[in-house]
Amino acid sequence: MQKTWFITGASRGLGTHIAQAAIRAGDRVVATGRKRESVTAALGPDSDQLFAVALDVTDAAQVQASIDAAVSRFGGIDVLVNNAGYGHLGFFEENTMEDVETQFDTNLYGVFRVTWAALPVMRAVRKGLIFNVSSVGGLRGSEFGSLYCATKFAMEGFSESLAVEVKPFGISVTIVEPGPFRTDFLTPESLRVGVKTIADYDERRAMLRASFEQRNGSQPGNPQKLADAMVVLANEAEPPMRFLGGQFAVDAASAKLRAMQAEFDRWRDLAIGTDGDNPA
Numbered sequence: 001m002q003k004t005w006f007i008t009g010a011s012r013g014l015g016t017h018i019a020q021a022a023i024r025a026g027d028r029v030v031a032t033g034r035k036r037e038s039v040t041a042a043l044g045p046d047s048d049q050l051f052a053v054a055l056d057v058t059d060a061a062q063v064q065a066s067i068d069a070a071v072s073r074f075g076g077i078d079v080l081v082n083n084a085g086y087g088h089l090g091f092f093e094e095n096t097m098e099d100v101e102t103q104f105d106t107n108l109y110g111v112f113r114v115t116w117a118a119l120p121v122m123r124a125v126r127k128g129l130i131f132n133v134s135s136v137g138g139l140r141g142s143e144f145g146s147l148y149c150a151t152k153f154a155m156e157g158f159s160e161s162l163a164v165e166v167k168p169f170g171i172s173v174t175i176v177e178p179g180p181f182r183t184d185f186l187t188p189e190s191l192r193v194g195v196k197t198i199a200d201y202d203e204r205r206a207m208l209r210a211s212f213e214q215r216n217g218s219q220p221g222n223p224q225k226l227a228d229a230m231v232v233l234a235n236e237a238e239p240p241m242r243f244l245g246g247q248f249a250v251d252a253a254s255a256k257l258r259a260m261q262a263e264f265d266r267w268r269d270l271a272i273g274t275d276g277d278n279p280a
């Protein structure tokens, strides 16, 4: 059955590839981006399979208008892809509240806004799939990535909870956790770095910034292959709760799970001992 996809951040990177993969599979795509012309430049003109719509996920009115436009054009939404996002790099102490608010406004609140607007459409027909594009940084924290990881960890807790709430309506949620993929993610156009500096961090900041610059363009992950994998998942009767992207993510997630289990086991008796003997 031909599906309708609604994709945020389809002007570049993974979002463009997901739109192309869905179109190749014969589906219809509402491809959204901050600038409609960038979406059209990436994907071509509107057709019977493609509808480009302007959407900045930080703009609640535009979110509702874009969902309404999608429903008017294609009659519904089968697959929502919350993909729009960017990485904010910096040591936590060097970040500001403005950095925090801007990062959360796109990576988390943007997902909330779009999901709120799309859910009534999916609930009405008792079916749908929501892909929330998280990161391996949503499974484990990393130096220089506290704000980004905070948004992605939050997205994971949100997604797990939402999955339980919407299951009775036939709606599934899949968290996508890519490792490093070769998109614009690490380019100066996408990545943001805090401007506040503290001298104690100078040496490590310089080292980490150089390391991120070096990684740009040599990431092992192929966004076209990840997009094709998402099309496969969208056709599954029971899509997974989590889907890792690439070897790096598989190894990092497995190591994290092993370390967590070992630590829980090590402190098990002390943890269990905190139950009971409460005052009446």
Ligand SMILES: NC(=O)c1ccc[n+]([C@@H]2O[C@H](COP(=O)([O-])OP(=O)(O)OC[C@H]3O[C@@H](n4cnc5c(N)ncnc54)[C@H](OP(=O)(O)O)[C@@H]3O)[C@@H](O)[C@H]2O)c1
Pocket (backbone or CB within 6 Å): 008, 009, 010, 011, 012, 013, 014, 015, 033, 034, 035, 038, 055, 056, 057, 058, 083, 084, 085, 086, 087, 106, 110, 133, 134, 135, 136, 177, 178, 179, 180, 181, 182, 183, 184, 185, 186, 190, 219
């Ligand atoms: N590539 C990786 O290594 C990697 C790894 C883990 C997770 N991810 C996640 O994958 C997702 C896609 O990133 P990418 O790798 O494709 O990076 P990208 O090439 O930089 O693309 C990011 C996309 O998000 C859009 N965007 C940013 N802020 C937006 C906003 N406020 N409203 C609407 N769209 C907005 C950008 O639109 P503009 O063109 O308007 O800027 C662009 O289309 C992100 O959620 C990212 O966190 C990526």
